[in-house]
Amino acid sequence: MARTLRRVVLISLVVLTAVQVGAQCGPWTVIPGPPAQGARAAVWTGDRFVAVGDGFFVSPDGRSWRNVPQEGFPPGGDAWLSWSAVASDGHRLVAVADHGWGTARGNTGAIAVSENGERWQVVEARTANGLETVAWGGGRWVAAGGSLFLWSDDGRSWHQGSVEPESSGIDIHSVTYTGSRWVAVGAGPGSSDGFTATSDDGVT
Numbered sequence: 001m002a003r004t005l006r007r008v009v010l011i012s013l014v015v016l017t018a019v020q021v022g023a024q025c026g027p028w029t030v031i032p033g034p035p036a037q038g039a040r041a042a043v044w045t046g047d048r049f050v051a052v053g054d055g056f057f058v059s060p061d062g063r064s065w066r067n068v069p070q071e072g073f074p075p076g077g078d079a080w081l082s083w084s085a086v087a088s089d090g091h092r093l094v095a096v097a098d099h100g101w102g103t104a105r106g107n108t109g110a111i112a113v114s115e116n117g118e119r120w121q122v123v124e125a126r127t128a129n130g131l132e133t134v135a136w137g138g139g140r141w142v143a144a145g146g147s148l149f150l151w152s153d154d155g156r157s158w159h160q161g162s163v164e165p166e167s168s169g170i171d172i173h174s175v176t177y178t179g180s181r182w183v184a185v186g187a188g189p190g191s192s193d194g195f196t197a198t199s200d201d202g203v204t
Contacts, residue, residue, distance in 0.1 A: 002109055041085045045093065050117035051093045052083035058117045068118055081110055084145075089136040093117055094155045097145045098130030109145055113155045123156045133184075137177025142202040144172040144184055151202045162204045163197075170195055178203075 016167040037050035051057040056068040097110040109131035111124035129146030136142075141152040142161070147170045149161030169189030176183055182199040 020064050040073070040083065043086050043088045043093070045088045045117065046090055048117060050086060050088070050114075052086045052091055054082055056083070056095070056114075056117065056120060068120070083112075084130075084132050085134045085135050085143075087134045087141070087154075089141075091115070092155050094134050094136070094141055094143070094152075095120070096131035098145055100133050111143060111150075111158060124150075124158050132172060133174045135175050135177055135182075137179070137182070138184045138202070140202045142177075142182060144173055146173050148172075149175075149184070149199075149202075159203075160198070161202065167197070170197075172197075 039053040039057055041053070042049055042051040047060075049203060050060050051059070051065070057065045060165040061067045062170045068096035081097040083095045084098040085126070086095040088094075089098065093116075094142040095112045095114075098114075099109070100192060105131075107194045109127040109129060110122055111127070111131065111134075112120045112122045126143075127148065127150070129148040131143050131148070133145065134141065139153065141153075141155050142148045145157070145165050147163065149163055151161050152158045152159045170186055171188075172184050172186040174185050180200075182202045184197040184199075186195060188195045
């Protein structure tokens with residue numbers, strides 16, 4: 001009898017705890033914005049959120065967003081960029097774009113840097129492929145798109161990574177750093193193929 005009573009009490013406590021946890025986890029709150037243009041990626045810098053898409057946006061709390069003015073940016077006037085990803089090392093932000101410039105729109109990209117998310121500078125334009133992803137880790141930045149890998153130690157000067165010849169035709173979607181290894185994933189040359197690529201240093 002005592003054992004049965006203890007079992008009933010234990011089950012009751014488990015159910016009560018589950019109900020309490022469920023009550024604390026409400027649905028996501030959808031907030032229209034960022035204003036004007038849609039965003040495709042966001043990152044937390046340590047004191048603010050920064051989002052990118054058809055423009056740049058900043059927020060102190062993830063709820064109230066503000067467009068970052070882009071007067072004279074990008075240079076050249078007749079230009080349009082769709083920013084696909086953004087990353088932070090805690091001190092600097094790097095954003096990558098997967099659409100080209102002005103009448104040269106297409107499968108070319110660009111890279112921009114910012115110290116605070118408020119002012120951006122394009123440091124690479126018309127890259128060989130549109131860029132879909134960027135990440136920081138181990139003291140190095142890595143950006144990628146199509147079959148192109150780029151790396152940088154400061155986010156400003158970029159170099160092309162070395163890839164195996166059979167990588168032609170791949171489409172890199174995302175890259176991340178584990179603390180000891182870089183891993184990239186994406187679509188293979190075939191319509192239903194996938195692939196994973198790894199690198200110890202983000203360069204080769």
